[in-house]
Amino acid sequence: MSEALKADICIIGGGSAGLSVAAGAAQMGARTVLIEAHRMGGDCLNTGCVPSKSLLAAAKVAHTARSGHRYGLTPHDAQIDFATTTRYVHSVIQTIAPHDSVERFTGLGCRVITSRASFIDHRTIAAGDVTIRARRFVIATGSSPSIPRIPGLDSVPYFTNETIFENTVLPSHLIVIGAGPIGCELAQAHGRLGAAVTLIDAGRMLSKDDPEAVEVIRKQFAAENISTFEAAAITRIEKTGEGITVILQHEGRENAIRGSHLLIATGRQVTIDGLGLDKAGVEATPKGINVDARLRTTNKRVFAAGDVIGGRQFTHVAGYHAGIVLRNALFRLPAKNAPKALPWVTYTDPELAQVGLAEAAAREIHGDQVRVLRADFAHNDRAQAEGHTDGFLKVVIGKRGRILGATVVGAHAGELLLPWILAISKDHKIGDVASLIVPYPTLSEISKRAAGSYFTPALFSARTRRLVRFLGLFG
Incomplete structure (x- = not known):
C-alpha cells in the first residue's frame, strides 16, 4: 500500500547541499523528509573530494620517499601496492560515512526515503510507494560527469571520477582527457603512484585560474614527467590490443597517444532527468535549474541548491546555498545568494x-x-x-x-x-x-x-x- 506523508520541507538529494538543509531543518523542529536514490553523502564523499584527496595523500607519501636526497636521505623507490592504496581510500570514505548516513539523519528526526523522486504536481512528490506533500521542497540532486562527443569513445572502456576509485590495478599508462581540477589532481596522483600519465585538454590547463599561477603547476608536472597536450583537438579514439589510442592534433601535428587506461574529466552536467520538473512548474536548462537570488525556482515553493543550479560546483558552495535555503524556507528571511568572497x-x-x-x-x-x-x-x-x-x-x-x-x-x-x-x-x-x-x-x-x-x-x-x-x- 502507498503511504502519504506531509512535511514542512522535503529535500531531493543526499549530497552536500541536501544533507546540510536536512540536518538544519530537522534540528530546528521542521518535519523533514530526505530522499536519496543512491548513496548518502553524494559525490563529495563517495566519488569526489574525499577519495581524491585520500589518493593524493598516498601519492604525496610515495613522492616524498623518492625525493629525500635534498635532506640527506637516500631516495627510496617506493613499491606501490595499488590495491592497498585503493583500500586506504575506501577506509577514509567509510570513516566519514556515518556522519552522512541514513541512521544519523533518522536520529536527527528526518524521514529518509531511499528511492528515486519525481514531482507529480506543484506540491507533491512521489518516491517509490510514498507520496510527500510539503510546504517547501529543495532540489539538491547535484551533477554527474559530462562525457564529450569524441569519435570512438563509445567503443572503448573509460573511467570517470565516479568509477576510477573502484580501480584496484595501477594503470601502466593513464590518459586523462580534461585538464581542469579533477583531471590535474588525478593525473598527478596516478603519476606519483607509478603510472605514466598523459594529460590532454582542448584549451589550457586550469583555464579558470590565474595563468601565472598555473605555470607553476605546469612546470611541476613537467618535472614529474606528466606529458601535457594543451589546445589539442582529439580527432578519434581507438581500441588497440589491450590498450587505447587517442589521436589528436597539436601544434599542427598529428599525435597518437597509446595508453592502458583512459579517464574522462571534461566537466560536469547537472542531474535533473526524471524529476518531473515540468509537472512542478520548475524551469531548467542544460546548464541548471533556474533560480532567483533567494534560490527559489519558478515554483516559489521549490528551492534548488548546490551543483544542480550550475555555476561554481563546489562542496563549500553547496553548504553556503543550504544556509540561504534554510533562512528563506523556514524563517521567510530574504537571504540572497551573493557571496562576497568565493x-x-x-x-x-x-x-x-x-x-x-x-x-x-x-x-x-x-x-x-x-x-x-x-x-x-x-x-x-x-x-x-x-x-x-x-x-x-x-x-x-x-x-x-x-x-x-x-x-x-x-x-x-x-x-x-x-x-x-x-x-x-x-x-x-x-x-x-x-x-x-x-x-x-x-x-x-x-x-x-x-x-x-x-x-x-x-x-x-x-x-x-x-x-x-x-x-x-x-x-
Whole structure:
C-alpha cells in the first residue's frame, strides 16, 4: 500500500547541499523528509573530494620517499601496492560515512526515503510507494560527469571520477582527457603512484585560474614527467590490443597517444532527468535549474541548491546555498545568494587557491586603479626550511587599499587563503593584514609580507627620509 506523508520541507538529494538543509531543518523542529536514490553523502564523499584527496595523500607519501636526497636521505623507490592504496581510500570514505548516513539523519528526526523522486504536481512528490506533500521542497540532486562527443569513445572502456576509485590495478599508462581540477589532481596522483600519465585538454590547463599561477603547476608536472597536450583537438579514439589510442592534433601535428587506461574529466552536467520538473512548474536548462537570488525556482515553493543550479560546483558552495535555503524556507528571511568572497582550491602539489578577482579580471573592471602585491615562497624562511620554495602569493588591490582578490600557488595554498577570504568578506583594507602579528617562522608570514609591500614605496620614500632628518634636529 502507498503511504502519504506531509512535511514542512522535503529535500531531493543526499549530497552536500541536501544533507546540510536536512540536518538544519530537522534540528530546528521542521518535519523533514530526505530522499536519496543512491548513496548518502553524494559525490563529495563517495566519488569526489574525499577519495581524491585520500589518493593524493598516498601519492604525496610515495613522492616524498623518492625525493629525500635534498635532506640527506637516500631516495627510496617506493613499491606501490595499488590495491592497498585503493583500500586506504575506501577506509577514509567509510570513516566519514556515518556522519552522512541514513541512521544519523533518522536520529536527527528526518524521514529518509531511499528511492528515486519525481514531482507529480506543484506540491507533491512521489518516491517509490510514498507520496510527500510539503510546504517547501529543495532540489539538491547535484551533477554527474559530462562525457564529450569524441569519435570512438563509445567503443572503448573509460573511467570517470565516479568509477576510477573502484580501480584496484595501477594503470601502466593513464590518459586523462580534461585538464581542469579533477583531471590535474588525478593525473598527478596516478603519476606519483607509478603510472605514466598523459594529460590532454582542448584549451589550457586550469583555464579558470590565474595563468601565472598555473605555470607553476605546469612546470611541476613537467618535472614529474606528466606529458601535457594543451589546445589539442582529439580527432578519434581507438581500441588497440589491450590498450587505447587517442589521436589528436597539436601544434599542427598529428599525435597518437597509446595508453592502458583512459579517464574522462571534461566537466560536469547537472542531474535533473526524471524529476518531473515540468509537472512542478520548475524551469531548467542544460546548464541548471533556474533560480532567483533567494534560490527559489519558478515554483516559489521549490528551492534548488548546490551543483544542480550550475555555476561554481563546489562542496563549500553547496553548504553556503543550504544556509540561504534554510533562512528563506523556514524563517521567510530574504537571504540572497551573493557571496562576497568565493574561494576555490585545486589540490595538486603545489596547491593553487583563489578568492575574489584574479589580476586580469580586476584590471578589466577597475582599470589602472588596480595594484598587485606579491610575495614569493622563496623569500619565506619556513618554506626554505622545508624545501618547498616554488610558488607565490598575489594580492589584487583597488582604490584606497581595498582588497579585491588573492591567488596563492604553493605549499598549503588552500590553508593560506583564509585571511584573504575573511578580509574580502568583511571589507578589510590591506592595512589590516599588514598590521597583524604573525608567528615566526610560518608560511603565513607570506600574507603579511605581501600586505606590507603596499606601504613600502611611501615608507621608504625620499619624503620620509627628509621628515626623519628634520625631526632629528629636535633631539
